[in-house]
Amino acid sequence: MPLLIQNGEVVTAEARFQADIYVENETITAIGNQLPAPAGTEVVDATGKLVFPGFIDPHVHIYLPFMATFAKDTHATASVAALIGGTTTFLEMCCPSRNEDALEGYELWKQKAAGNSACDYAFHMAVTRFDEKTAAQLRQIVADGTASFKIFLSYKNFFGVNDEEMFQTLQLAAELGVITTAHCENAELVSQLQQQLLAAGKTGPEWHEPSRPELVEAEGTSRFATFLEQTGATGYVVHLSCAPALRAAVEARLRGVRLSVESVVPHFFLDKTCAERAGVEGMKHVMSPPLRDKRNLPVLWNALQSGLIDTVGTDHCPFDTSQKLLGEGNFTQIPNGIPGLEERVNLMYTYGVRRGGLDLHRFVDALSTRAAKLFGLFPRKGTIAVGSDADLVIYDPHYRGRLSAATQHTNSDYNGFEGFAIEGRPAVVTVRGKVQVRDGVFVGEPNRGQLLRRQPQYGREHAY
Numbered sequence: 001m002p003l004l005i006q007n008g009e010v011v012t013a014e015a016r017f018q019a020d021i022y023v024e025n026e027t028i029t030a031i032g033n034q035l036p037a038p039a040g041t042e043v044v045d046a047t048g049k050l051v052f053p054g055f056i057d058p059h060v061h062i063y064l065p066f067m068a069t070f071a072k073d074t075h076a077t078a079s080v081a082a083l084i085g086g087t088t089t090f091l092e093m094c095c096p097s098r099n100e101d102a103l104e105g106y107e108l109w110k111q112k113a114a115g116n117s118a119c120d121y122a123f124h125m126a127v128t129r130f131d132e133k134t135a136a137q138l139r140q141i142v143a144d145g146t147a148s149f150k151i152f153l154s155y156k157n158f159f160g161v162n163d164e165e166m167f168q169t170l171q172l173a174a175e176l177g178v179i180t181t182a183h184c185e186n187a188e189l190v191s192q193l194q195q196q197l198l199a200a201g202k203t204g205p206e207w208h209e210p211s212r213p214e215l216v217e218a219e220g221t222s223r224f225a226t227f228l229e230q231t232g233a234t235g236y237v238v239h240l241s242c243a244p245a246l247r248a249a250v251e252a253r254l255r256g257v258r259l260s261v262e263s264v265v266p267h268f269f270l271d272k273t274c275a276e277r278a279g280v281e282g283m284k285h286v287m288s289p290p291l292r293d294k295r296n297l298p299v300l301w302n303a304l305q306s307g308l309i310d311t312v313g314t315d316h317c318p319f320d321t322s323q324k325l326l327g328e329g330n331f332t333q334i335p336n337g338i339p340g341l342e343e344r345v346n347l348m349y350t351y352g353v354r355r356g357g358l359d360l361h362r363f364v365d366a367l368s369t370r371a372a373k374l375f376g377l378f379p380r381k382g383t384i385a386v387g388s389d390a391d392l393v394i395y396d397p398h399y400r401g402r403l404s405a406a407t408q409h410t411n412s413d414y415n416g417f418e419g420f421a422i423e424g425r426p427a428v429v430t431v432r433g434k435v436q437v438r439d440g441v442f443v444g445e446p447n448r449g450q451l452l453r454r455q456p457q458y459g460r461e462h463a464y
C-alpha cells in the first residue's frame with residue numbers, strides 16, 4: 001500500500017523544510033507540498049512532528065557468545081527495541097572467536113538474523129585470526145556484500161589480533177577497498193594491569209577502569225592509526241571514550257590518515273563512578289573501554305558538535321544481573337557490555353539537541369547519515385530523498401517520559417539509564433514504507449528486516 005506522510009517538518013543532515021513524503025514500493029517517490037493521496041493510500045499526519053531519516057546504529061552486538069555466556073537479545077527482541085527507539089538499521093558485529101572458522105561464523109550469524117529481524121541490518125566481519133585460509137574466506141565474505149571488517153586490539157586469546165595479524169588484515173582491507181573498524185586498547189597492558197590488581201586483592205568492578213586506563217586506549221588508537229598509515233587502509237575507531245584517545249585520532253587525521261571516530265551513548269552520559277557503586281550495581285556498568293572520569297564528557301560532546309567524532313553508536317550488548325554476577329569477586333570475569341540500542345536516539349535528542357545545543361543537522365548526521373556514508377549504505381539509507389528507502393522516523397518532540405527497565409523492550413532486567421527523563425520519542429517509524437511502530441508500540445511485521453549488501457568503496461588513493 002502506498003504511504004503518504006503529510007505536513008511534517010523534514011530534517012536531514014543538510015536541510016529542514018515543511019513537506020509531504022510519498023512512498024510506493026518501499027521507496028520515496030515524491031517530496032513536495034500538498035501531495036495528492038490516491039485511493040488506497042495510507043496517510044500519516046505528521047503535523048507538529050519532525051520527520052527524520054531512519055536512524056542507523058553502526059555498532060551493536062546481538063548474537064554474541066562472550067565471557068562464558070551469551071548476550072541476552074535475539075534479533076527479534078533487539079530489532080523491535082531498535083525500531084521503538086527510532087533505529088531502522090543496525091550494523092552487527094559478527095564475532096566468531098579466534099578458535100572458530102571465519103566463514104562458518106559468518107554463516108551462523110547470517111542464519112541467526114535471517115527472517116528474525118523487524119528492521120534492516122548488515123554486519124561488520126570480525127577478523128579474530130589471520131592466516132591464508134581466513135584471508136580467502138574474507139574475500140568471499142566481502143564478495144557476499146559484507147564490506148567492513150572489525151578487529152580487536154584487546155581481548156587477548158579470544159577475539160584479539162596481534163600486530164602481525166592487524167598488519168595483514170589492513171593490507172587485505174586496503175586491497176579490497178573495505179573499511180576496518182577497530183576496538184583500540186593495548187591487550188598486553190590490560191592483561192598485566194588486571195593481574196597486578198587481582199594480586200593486590202583489588203577484585204571489585206571499581207577496578208575495571210584502572211585496569212584499562214585512558215593511556216591504554218590512546219596507545220591502541222595511535223597504533224591502529226600508524227598501521228593504517230603504513231598500509232594505506234581506511235579505518236574507524238569504535239567506542240572512543242576519552243580525551244587522550246581522541247587526541248591520538250585527531251593527530252592521525254592531521255597526518256592524512258583516513259580515520260573516522262565513533263563514540264557510544266554510555267560515554268556521553270555516564271562516568272566511572274557508576275562502576276564504583278556497591279555490588280551488582282557497579283557490575284552493570286562494566287564495559288570496555290570503561291566508563292571514564294567525568295572530565296571527558298564535555299570533551300566528547302564538543303567533539304561531536306564539531307565533527308571530530310563522526311558517529312554515535314551504542315555498542316549495545318545486554319547481559320542481565322545474574323550474568324554480571326559471574327564476575328563477583330573478580331572484575332575480569334564480569335561480562336562487558338550495556339544495552340542502549342533502544343535509548344540512543346531519545347537520549348541524544350533530549351540531552352544533545354534540546355538541552356545541550358547540539359546542532360539538529362549534526363544530530364541526524366552523527367546518528368544516521370555519516371554511518372550510511374562510511375559503510376556503503378548511502379543514499380539508500382541515511383537521508384530523505386526520492387529514490388531512497390522509505391525508512392522514516394516521525395518524531396514527536398512534545399513527548400515526555402522516563403527510561404526504565406520496566407518499560408523497555410531490550411531483553412535485559414536492568415536499564416543503564418534508569419530514570420533518565422526524555423523529551424521526545426518516535427511517534428511513527430517505517431521500514432521501507434511499512435509502519436512498524438506507533439507511539440512506542442510495535443505494530444508491524446516481525447520479519448520485515450533484510451540483510452543489506454554493500455560494495456567496497458575505499459581506494460588506496462585519496463579522492464582529493
Ligand SMILES: [Zn+2]
Pocket residue numbers: 059060061093315
Ligand atoms: Zn562492540
